Each structure stands twice: as C-alpha cells, then as structure tokens.
Amino acid sequence: MTEHIVSSFDTDLKEIGRSVVEMGGQAERLVADSVEALVKRDTELAQKVIVLDGPVDLLQREIEEKAVLTIARRQPLASDLREIVAAMRIANDLERIGDLAKNTAKRVLALTGEFHPQKLVRGVEHMSNIVLEQLKVVLDSYASRDDAKALEVWQRDGEVDILYTSLFRELLTYMMEDPRNISLCTHLLFCAKNIERIGDHATNIAETVHYLATGQLLTEERPKQDTSSLTSVAFPA
Amino acid sequence: MTEHIVSSFDTDLKEIGRSVVEMGGQAERLVADSVEALVKRDTELAQKVIVLDGPVDLLQREIEEKAVLTIARRQPLASDLREIVAAMRIANDLERIGDLAKNTAKRVLALTGEFHPQKLVRGVEHMSNIVLEQLKVVLDSYASRDDAKALEVWQRDGEVDILYTSLFRELLTYMMEDPRNISLCTHLLFCAKNIERIGDHATNIAETVHYLATGQLLTEERPKQDTSSLTSVAFPA
Numbered sequence: 477m478t479e480h481i482v483s484s485f486d487t488d489l490k491e492i493g494r495s496v497v498e499m500g501g502q503a504e505r506l507v508a509d510s511v512e513a514l515v516k517r518d519t520e521l522a523q524k525v526i527v528l529d530g531p532v533d534l535l536q537r538e539i540e541e542k543a544v545l546t547i548a549r550r551q552p553l554a555s556d557l558r559e560i561v562a563a564m565r566i567a568n569d570l571e572r573i574g575d576l577a578k579n580t581a582k583r584v585l586a587l588t589g590e591f592h593p594q595k596l597v598r599g600v601e602h603m604s605n606i607v608l609e610q611l612k613v614v615l616d617s618y619a620s621r622d623d624a625k626a627l628e629v630w631q632r633d634g635e636v637d638i639l640y641t642s643l644f645r646e647l648l649t650y651m652m653e654d655p656r657n658i659s660l661c662t663h664l665l666f667c668a669k670n671i672e673r674i675g676d677h678a679t680n681i682a683e684t685v686h687y688l689a690t691g692q693l694l695t696e697e698r699p700k701q702d703t704s705s706l707t708s709v710a711f712p713a
Numbered sequence: 714m715t716e717h718i719v720s721s722f723d724t725d726l727k728e729i730g731r732s733v734v735e736m737g738g739q740a741e742r743l744v745a746d747s748v749e750a751l752v753k754r755d756t757e758l759a760q761k762v763i764v765l766d767g768p769v770d771l772l773q774r775e776i777e778e779k780a781v782l783t784i785a786r787r788q789p790l791a792s793d794l795r796e797i798v799a800a801m802r803i804a805n806d807l808e809r810i811g812d813l814a815k816n817t818a819k820r821v822l823a824l825t826g827e828f829h830p831q832k833l834v835r836g837v838e839h840m841s842n843i844v845l846e847q848l849k850v851v852l853d854s855y856a857s858r859d860d861a862k863a864l865e866v867w868q869r870d871g872e873v874d875i876l877y878t879s880l881f882r883e884l885l886t887y888m889m890e891d892p893r894n895i896s897l898c899t900h901l902l903f904c905a906k907n908i909e910r911i912g913d914h915a916t917n918i919a920e921t922v923h924y925l926a927t928g929q930l931l932t933e934e935r936p937k938q939d940t941s942s943l944t945s946v947a948f949p950a
Contacts, residue, residue: 548784648896
C-alpha cells in the first residue's frame with residue numbers, strides 16, 4: 477500500500493518535471509525565434525512567436541495546479557517538497573521569458589518599413605546569442621540536476637549585464653548622431669532590455685537548480701553588473 | 714481533535730493573508746516613492762526605494778514557504794487551497810511590482826544633473842497616479858474579498874495602456890525635436906514602461922481576486938490597449 481502511494485507520487489513528480497523541461501524547450505524556441513525575426517525582419521515569424529506564447533502561459537498554470545494538488549494529496553517529505561517548489565519557480569521564470577520574447581516579436585511588427593541599418597541590430601543579436609546559450613545550459617542543468625552547470629550560469633550573468641550597459645550607451649549615441657535612428661533604436665533598447673531580463677530569469681533558474689541540488693540558497697549577492705539604469709550619456713558637444 | 718486541526722489551519726491561512734496585505738502595502742509605498750523621487754528628483758528617496766525592495770523580496774519567499782508548508786501539513790479542501798494559491802500568486806505579482814519600482818528609482822539616480830524639463834516628467838506622473846489608484850483598489854479588493862472592485866480594476870487596465878501608448882509617442886517626438894532630450898526621454902520611456910507593467914500586475918491581482926471570490930477564471934480576453942510596441946513614429950519632415 478505504501479509502495480503504491482510512493483510510486484504514484486513518483487509518477488506525479490516525474491510528470492511535473494517533464495512538463496517543466498517541455499516548457500523550457502518552448503520558451504527557448506520563442507526567444508530564438510523572436511531574435512531571428514528581429515534580425516531578419518521576418519514579420520511572419522514574429523506573428524508565430526506572439527501566438528505560441530499562449531501555450532507557454534497555459535503550461536505554467538498546469539504545472540502550478542499539478543504541483544499544488546500533488547503537495548495536498550501526497551504530503552511529501554522535505555526533499556520532495558523542494559522538487560515541487562522548484563518546478564513551480566522555474567515555470568514562473570519560463571512564463572516570464574515567454575512574455576519577454578513576445579514583446580520583442582511585437583516590436584518587430586512595429587519596425588516594418590523603418591530605416592533599419594543592420595549595424596544597429598548586430599549588438600542585440602550578439603547579446604542574445606550569449607543569453608540563449610545561458611538559457612540552454614541552465615535548462616540542461618535542471619534536466620540533469622547538475623549543480624556545477626547551474627553555478628556556471630549564475631556566475632556568467634555579469635557578462636550579459638556588461639554587454640547590455642555598453643549596448644545601451646551605443647544605441648543612445650546612434651540616436652544622438654542621427655534622429656532618423658530614434659524610433660528604431662528605442663525599440664532596440666527595449667528588445668535589448670527584454671533579452672537582458674531573459675538572462676536574469678536564466679540566473680533565477682540557476683539559483684533554483686542549486687537549491688534543488690543542495691537544499692541551500694545562494695545567499696551571496698548575485699554578481700550584478702548592469703549599470704545601464706545608472707547610465708547617462710552626455711550630449712556630444 | 715478535528716477542531717484543533719481546523720483552527721490551526723485557519724490561523725495559518727489568516728497569517729498568510731496578513732502577510733500578503735502587508736506586502737501589498739510595502740509594494741504600494743515603493744511605487745509611490747519611486748515616482749515621487751522621479752518627479753522631485755529626490756535621490757535620497759530613490760536610494761530608500763532601492764534598499765526597501767529587499768524586504769519585499771524576502772516577504773515573497775516567506776509567503777511561498779508558509780503556503781507550501783500549510784498545503785503539505787493541512788491537506789486543505791479545494792476552497793482553502795484556492796485561498797493559498799491566490800496568496801502565492803499575488804505575492805509573486807507584488808514582488809515584481811517592487812522590482813519595477815526599484816528600477817525606476819535607479820533611473821532617478823542616473824538622471825541627476827541631466828537637462829530635465831518638468832513638462833516631460835508630467836506625463837509619467839499622470840499615468841502613475843492612475844496606476845497607483847488601480848493598485849490601491851485591487852489591494853482593497855483582496856483584503857475585503859470584493860469581486861466587484863476587482864472586476865473594476867480589471868476593466869480599467871485599458872486606460873493605462875492607452876495613456877502609455879500616447880506617452881511613448883510623445884516622448885519619441887521630444888527626442889526628435891531636441892537631441893538633448895534623448896537621454897532623459899529614454900529613461901522616462903523605461904519608467905513609463907515600468908509603470909505600465911505595474912498596472913498589468915494590478916490586473917493580474919484582480920484576476921486572482923476574482924478566482925478567489927468565485928472559483929472562476931476570467932477567461933475573456935483581457936481588454937488590452939497597449940499598442941506602444943507596435944508604435945512607430947515617423948521622423949518629422
């Protein structure tokens with residue numbers, strides 16, 4: 477009897493874990509597609525991202541519901557409880573990542589027909605490649621419960637922040653040089669911010685995986701390097 | 714014996730609810746202070762907001778922990794489960810609201826010494842007054858389990874989005890008119906976006922209160938009016 481209970485609890489746990497991994501794959505796809513749509517000015521792909529964010533939101537609610545019912549029904553022990561709480565937290569981060577990708581996709585639609593020098597987009601593309609790599613590694617670290625990998629992601633968040641700050645400054649400079657760049661650069665600034673925040677969510681997930689693997693919180697202050705909100709670019713004389 | 718269990722469960726529920734209300738008050742304060750700091754260019758107040766976001770984050774984790782332990786220990790019935798899930802969701806939204814207020818406060822620090830015409834700030838202030846009112850009403854609706862109030866907030870989210878879209882266009886125009894406005898206006902755009910997103914979180918909370926009061930989800934599409942990510946302002950000839 478006890479065995480029966482334990483094994484159906486295990487089934488619940490595995491199902492929740494599988495949903496999180498599936499959701500991770502979907503969120504990763506949305507981020508990659510949103511950036512590709514931006515770089516290639518592909519409005520059809522952008523539309524697809526906007527539509528496919530819906531199923532990601534739905535999956536988050538399903539995971540939450542399943543998690544809560546599992547806790548209520550199975551009264552799990554501390555370590556199993558951790559597993560379920562981690563799934564809920566990661567699903568939350570993935571849902572936000574989907575929203576941010578959707579926002580980038582919407583901006584692609586706003587930019588059709590706009591003056592659009594490839595140079596300006598390149599910085600955003602470079603930054604998003606790094607964030608996509610971070611996201612991939614952290615999702616792997618969850619799937620394999622690999623604390624070392626998670627810590628790697630956590631430590632590298634600073635790089636993304638540094639890139640974002642320098643991109644912020646660069647885009648502001650382009651606006652000042654040529655007012656025709658203002659509308660495009662403004663949207664690119666928001667896209668860059670979206671991507672930087674996706675990086676933050678990847679870092680949150682890394683913290684959750686660490687907590688899952690070790691039962692410990694990462695109490696040390698996160699290596700924050702984003703100073704863009706503190707950035708002010710003087711008007712060139 | 715059953716009575717003892719029921720009453721300590723009630724104590725847990727009440728404690729969680731009280732923490733959410735307390736957290737709501739703190740988040741509201743952060744939003745009001747961050748906007749006041751922006752309008753009055755008060756860097757001391759901005760610093761305070763940045764520091765006081767920490768306790769809000771902490772409270773979110775405490776509510777989550779307490780909620781999960783209560784579910785695991787008390788095996789609540791469906792209606793009580795709803796109460797606990799609602800508390801977790803609202804705490805999540807409030808945590809995000811605190812982060813957004815903190816981001817606005819950081820931008821106040823970036824803008825010290827900047828060319829700073831009051832006219833440009835006024836639109837942000839107006840929008841934030843409406844969002845603060847939305848936040849206040851929705852927190853009241855949670856405290857009093859008032860579905861009608863919650864629905865009111867939910868229906869008014871469109872107003873904020875319309876304001877944001879028009880503010881976005883206005884700030885872009887100021888940048889094009891005078892490049893000295895670019896740095897300030899860019900930060901104001903992000904502040905306006907922060908406030909618009911705080912409005913979105915207030916609407917999320919309204920949906921949660923509705924679910925709490927009725928057991929129903931608001932399935933109707935939310936009245937979305939923000940088209941700013943679809944906005945493109947032509948360079949004035």
